[in-house]
Amino acid sequence: MQPNITSIPILQLASGDLLSIELYRFFGKQSGAKVYLQANLHGAEIVGNAVIYGLLDWLSHLKPDQLNGEIWLVPVCNPLGTNQRSHYFSSGRFNPYDGKDWNRIFWDYEKEAEDLLGFAQAHLNVEINTIQDIYRKRIQAQFEKLADKLRLPAGAPLSDHYRFHLQSLCLDADYLIDLHSTSNQGLDYLYYFAGREERAKLFDLDYGILLDRYDGDAFDEAFIKPWLALEQCFAKLGRTLRFDREAWTLELGNGMQMKPASVKKGILGIQNYLIQKGLVQGVALPPAISKPQMYLASTSKLQKYYSPFGGMVCPQVSLGDSVQQGQMLYQLLSFNKQSLLPPTQIEVVAQQNGIVYDLSSNQAVNMGEYVLATF
Ligand SMILES: [Zn+2]
Structure with missing residues (x-):
């Protein structure tokens, strides 16, 4: 099965050059759900491109009758971020022009939706698939109004144009x-949303973080929040509904790297998900590679550690370590500039129990800079 491939111009640079994204679309013989995958929204986070590369190969070897529905894939979805450099290093997390995080710019229908409770009330006894169809059309109609604004003579900031391309x-x-x-060194895990714990396990990863506290306007949030909000409205009216809508952010290993183990986990996990969801059929499930029990954390209980002084960090823990409250996490070598020998090493201990899931790559920190995180 060959994909339909389209190049979409997204940005003309001052030099006149045009930046584009490439969209790969696989259409099955049978109609069904649509899955959208993208990689590299943050410039340093390149691992997903290798995952998509692997999936393109896998999907290309399927026959059209093995796919129910359609799968859309966009690698290197943020060319400006991917190409950003400072010496050897990619950052690409923030738009250098306006300082905005590339993953906090997306349009969220929930913020504009008028009278969601009224909508739920009016559809209280309607069958769930019909509600999904009507509600999706509502979201899209509102979204189309953004296109009109982009065409006005006054123009619009880059982030408005960019988000419109991806969200459309x-x-x-x-x-x-x-x-x-x-952007640092990290475990392989995913972010999931309320009511989707069981489905999160289909990705066969060892760790999952429930987004019970939102950062705001992230790509996954902007997609799923309107649906969660409507579920809550129905719940208020006494009807429990779970829309067949899911958003996942997979975090696979280190920044600026495509660790083979992380790439493999990403590919196998997504294959497992697509097969178990019934999109792909007639192929064996990939071998299970995760621990028997997925460790579930939540964003409200994450603990990030910031250095109390400036200095050089000597970590005393590794990724994946379980730490107990009071256990030493890192030592800090700090020079005091007071014409004295430096003090003995400063020790920083765990504030609460947890598992180390993220470690800064840069071991030189100014006071208040990020060092590590546990969940
Ligand atoms: Zn990211």
Whole structure:
């Protein structure tokens, strides 16, 4: 099965050059759900490109009758971020022009939706698939108004244009998968949303973080929040509904790297998800590679550690370590500039129990800079 491939111009540079994204679309013989995958929204987080590369190969070897529905894939979805450099290093997390995080710019229908409770009331006894269709059309109609604004003579900031391109590809999807990694050194895990714990396990990863506290306007949030909000409205009216809409952000290993183990986990996990969701059929499930029990954390209980002084960090823990409250996490070598020998090493201990899931790559820190995190 060969994909339909389209180049979409997204940005003309001052030099006149044009930046584009490439969209790969696989259409099955049978109609079904639409899955949207993208990678590299943050410039340093390149691992998802290798995952998509592997998936393109896998999907190309399927026959059209093995796919129910459609799968859309966009690698290197943020060319400006991917190409950003400072010496050897990619950062690419923030738009250098306006300082905005590339993953905090997306349009969220929930913020504009008028009278969601009224909508739920009016559809209280309507069958769930019909509600999904009507609600999706509502979201899309509102989204289309953004296009009108982009065409006005006054123009619009780059982030408004950019988000419109990406969201126009995914708003009608049923399932969305955004592939990231830490900018530092990190474990392989995913972010999931309320009521989707069981489905999170289909990705066969060892760790999952429930987004019970939102950062705001992230790509996954912007997609799923309107649906969660409507579920809550129905719940208030006494009807329990779970829309067949899912958004996942996979965090796979380190920044600026494509660790083979992380790439493999990403590919196998997504294959497992697509097969178990019934999109792909007639192929064996990939071998299970995760621990028997997925460790579930939540964003409200994450603990990030910031250095109390400036200095050089000597970590005393590794990624994946379980730490107990009071256990030493790192030592800090700090020079005091007071014409004295430096003090004995400063020791920083764990504030609460947890597992180390992220470690700064840069071991030189100014006071208040990030060192590590536990969940
Ligand atoms: Zn990211």
